[in-house]
Amino acid sequence: MFSLGACGGTSLTLTQLDDKSVPRGADNILTLGFKVDEASLVNAVQVHIYTESEDATGNQINEVRLYRGSRSPDNLLGSVLGISLQNGIATFENITKTGTDYLVHVSFMNTDPESGFNPVETSLVSVSALNEKGEVIYYSGDKNKDGILDKEIFSSRIVTITDSGVASLTEDIHSPVNKNIKNILAGTSGKVFSNNIEIVNEDILSSGLIYTFEGENLDLRASISSATLYLGDTPIAITDFSNIGPNTITFNFLTIPEGINNLTIGLNTETIGYQKIGHTLRNAKVTGMAFTGIIGAVSREPIADIELNNIISSKAFSVVPATINVWANATLDSSDTAEINISLNVGNNTSSSSNASVEVQISTLLFNTTGSSYDGKYELFNAFDTSNILENWPIVGVLNFDVTSLNSTLQSADFETFGIRPTNPLVDDTVNLALYSDGIKYDVLNVDNSFGLSSHIAADLPLDK
Known part of the structure; x- marks a missing residue:
């Protein structure tokens, strides 16, 4: 805590933040927060960005932003491009909005994290404000009224830059969806296969997810009207008949979040009978799945395609009229x-x-x-x-x-x-x-x-x- 010399009793404290890992190219990451206990017109702030104890430059930092209260366009107080950093310092001046809580966000360049750009720390160098008379006052020690804090205050958050995303698929032998052979009543829906996807470092974007099936005289188009993709229990995509082939179903343009998640495909079936277009489908099963055209949602770096082949956990299903x-x-x-x-x-x-x-x-x-x-x-x-x-x-x-x-x-x-x-x-x-x-x-x-x-x-x- 640091005292405001010209306004006794007013103080500045840092917001406690946990360390964070982000992929290269990450945008608008909170790196430092501070609070003053009385609303005042903070009119200038300086922060210092370090990378491995060296001053950050535009090679590593894309932009530094200062917000009041929360990260929203209306609360943006100023921004400094990475190429404008002076010895790693971003200066925000002529601030005209009163507040008590302030946030510093950093956007990173898409720099190889193995190039020495790791980890990243942010410190508070200087804070000045205007009192009710319009006079400049400083958040600093009593012996230092020039706006420069006696000692830079380092954020509690250390940001580690990781490489772009990595994704993998595994079978889920414990999923109840994969437990039994099943009949789906024609004209209704049923979940037919579930598996796990693990993504580290960042969310991924994929241009396509293709499921492959096999079965007796299989033609999915004769029985399936559309399909739904679930992340956990939440539907995240529906594909229509145009993306259903004789033995494949494709979902286009997907976003899958970082972490370990469960993916499930459900089928929406046609009714069977007189002047109806559905047909009985017998003993089909999922034999493969593949994500194609993957990039990191933040880094925008290409990620290798991922696939499951020769799936053994998928159980057979039929679409039947009764x-x-x-x-x-x-x-x-x-x-x-x-x-x-x-x-x-x-x-x-x-x-x-x-x-x-x-x-x-x-x-x-x-x-x-x-x-x-x-x-x-x-x-x-x-x-x-x-x-x-x-x-x-x-x-x-x-x-x-x-x-x-x-x-x-x-x-x-x-x-x-x-x-x-x-x-x-x-x-x-x-x-x-x-x-x-x-x-x-x-x-x-x-x-x-x-x-x-x-x-x-x-x-x-x-x-x-």
């Missing part, structure tokens, strides 16, 4: 018969040949009996028609029932209930039973290319407790 809902109606914990209810989501999808409702035939139910000591016979039946009972035995923990002979045809407003029970287990037998997550095989009878689909619910459905 998806399956399934829930347990009863379990073996409270009954000798477990029951599952099955219903449909069909959205606005219809038959391929008319506006008739989508019709689904459940063809197979697959159960997991792993861990059971009981390896005997199971019975399965439609709970609304117990006259037809199927029988089968598990093979290596898998219990497979072809249910086409049962009443297993569904439309949008329907649901069916199936019962399953072990026959004559012993008292000491352990019965473990669950419906596999993909354990409902079904055919959409009146929609093209929609046979042999699987349920792909979030997890196996326990039926033993």
Whole structure:
């Protein structure tokens, strides 16, 4: 703290600032702040810019600015170009605005940080003000009334100049988006792949991000209307149909912030059916992604393209005219018969040949009996028609029932209930039973290319407790 000799009680203090790293070419970086405890008309300020204890020059500094209160155009009190620094000193004179808080911001040249231009420090050399009589007074020690502080006051902030940005991509094996194979109901949206991007030193700008897909007879244009790119949970870009190819989706002109972030691509799909343009898409997955045309947002330096190839964490997805809902109606914990209810989501999808409702035939139910000591016979039946009972035995923990002979045809407003029970287990037998997550095989009878689909619910459905 330094006293204002001509106005007893008025003082000057520095603002505490943490050290900061910025990329070369960084603009308008706060390097020093100070405060006077009484509003006065500060009319002149001098600051000193050092680089590695040497006076800064226009080779390193583009501009030094002085603001009152906050960094905004209305609060700009003056600026000094780097080429006008005198022995590293920037002088701001003829200031005409009253204030208590003052900020010094420095813009840096795009200089190689390995060239000796590191780190950067800013000190306060001189502050003068006008009193109510218009007389010049100084923030300085009592023995020094010439406006030059007895000792330069160094900012608490040391600024380190880094190189331009560096970016990398990695797979995210823990993302819930990548956890399961999934069905997307045609006409709705779904997230299909997520990964991590790490950027250091500065934000990046990219002219394009290209995702590459593979799948059965793949043509994304037949099923996808647009795509959304998310940073974390926030959508940051939407690409339209013109940027969708048979096996690629492109996002143009992106800004990605510095740090470690999660990128996710979501697909917006077309409806399927009569006089609709969507088609069933089967077992597609993301196999690659690449950022191209990258530059540092601050340094404007080119950054090497980054890509992920041969991606292993992406799970297959399908776009289908009907998806399956399934829930347990009863379990073996409270009954000798477990029951599952099955219903449909069909959205606005219809038959391929008319506006008739989508019709689904459940063809197979697959159960997991792993861990059971009981390896005997199971019975399965439609709970609304117990006259037809199927029988089968598990093979290596898998219990497979072809249910086409049962009443297993569904439309949008329907649901069916199936019962399953072990026959004559012993008292000491352990019965473990669950419906596999993909354990409902079904055919959409009146929609093209929609046979042999699987349920792909979030997890196996326990039926033993």
